[in-house]
Amino acid sequence: MRLRPPPTSAFAVLAAAATAVLLVASSASASVGTAHPAGLSRLATCQEKALGVKAAPGGPENMVHISVTNHGGSSCVVDRIPTITFAGLDGSAQTVPPAESGPYTLARGGRAYAALRTADPASTEGHFVGALSVSADPSHYGVSFGAAAVGMPQGIHVWEPITTLWHGSAAAASSALADALG
DSSP: OOOOOOOOOHHHHHHHHHHHHHHHHHHHHHHHHHHHHHHHHHSOBOOGGGEEEEEEEOSSTTEEEEEEEEOSSSOEEEESSOEEEETTOSSBOEESSOOOOOEEEEOTTOEEEEEEEOSOTTOOOSEEESEEEEESSTTSOOEEEETGGGTOTTOEEESSOEEOOOBSSHHHHHHHHHHHHO
16 A cells, blocks of 8 residues: 655645744744853953943932943943942842842943942931942953042931942943833
């Protein structure tokens, strides 16, 4: 007895073609999704000496604008959470919204921005310190800024400090902080 191939209908051909397209598309999107993190891991952590870190008054009381610029010759990564510490105090500013460490790519000549609130202006609790330090990556020592440099000549009031993640613009960082504060 001889077996015949099953009859082929136009619907069966279309279904097979659609399945093939879906398989190709899903494998392509999977490779794009996995290529991005792998590509990030190939980028080196930015050398601290290649970064320019700045902190300046942020407008409202107890607010600071922070930026980091990659002056190196190629793209590199910093932590997506700026590390901000305060002279003589343990701990660092917490991120809003809460987030875990991860890479943030800085292109050659690229700049990232974050916004910091050192304390709620209405708070009577906390400490006053003479300086804060900003680091683009926890493996770096960071750069210290005196209270006057960040617009707080009487001392930096610190009580439950919060910071944003790095953003592509100062406006986006300020907006993220304003959203977090409600």
